[in-house]
Amino acid sequence: MLTITDFITILNYHFNKSGDSVNIANIIENKTIEEWKQISEQGKTSKGLISIDPNETMFTAAKSLLENKIHRLPVVDPRTGNTLYIITHKRILNFIYPYLIESNLDPFFDDSIQELGIGTYEEVKQLKYDSTLMDALNFFANTRVSAIPIVDNDEKVVDIYARFDVITVASKGKYNDLNMSIRDCLLLRSSN
Helix, strand or coil: CCCHHHHHHHHHHHHHHHCCCCCHHHHHHCCCHHHHHHHHCCCCCCCCCCCECCCCCHHHHHHHHHHCCCCEEEEECCCCCCEEEEEEHHHHHHHHHHHHHHCCCHHHHHCCHHHHCCCCCCCCCCEECCCEHHHHHHHHHHCCCCEEEEECCCCCEEEEEECCHHHHHHHCCCCCCCCCEHHHHHHHHHCC
């Protein structure tokens, strides 16, 4: 599968290779998906496609998502090799949420997110509106974080820029300007 992370890696690769983003559109629009995947996998140990059989349990699917540090898990028909559907963390949570509410885990749900130790509480990376798209791409390329808080001059969070937002830049054909501000990138999102 080609992912948003792969696309970010490709944008970073071409920007760092050429030093600017002027020719990136031409390069990106003329490469095949196979060529993109080769660029994206340079220097990485490829695990190949990680998938699951439709007869596996939800526990096995969740465990595979976590252990392989992936966000999407194709469910593949073992006879035909066709993808039947894609499992995500969100789909699993949406399915089990009603059962968790009815269970005896209520005290667990009364604990705060901080008490449970979920999330990052130290050295949280942030960007400002005048930070560049390239700043965000470099951050995404070097971490496993899916979103960056955008703060104002008083360090107050005013928005979030997520990996997924990079697709909006691509869909608007704006990947030639990787020095555009995060403010402009967020405006692209709101113009959909």
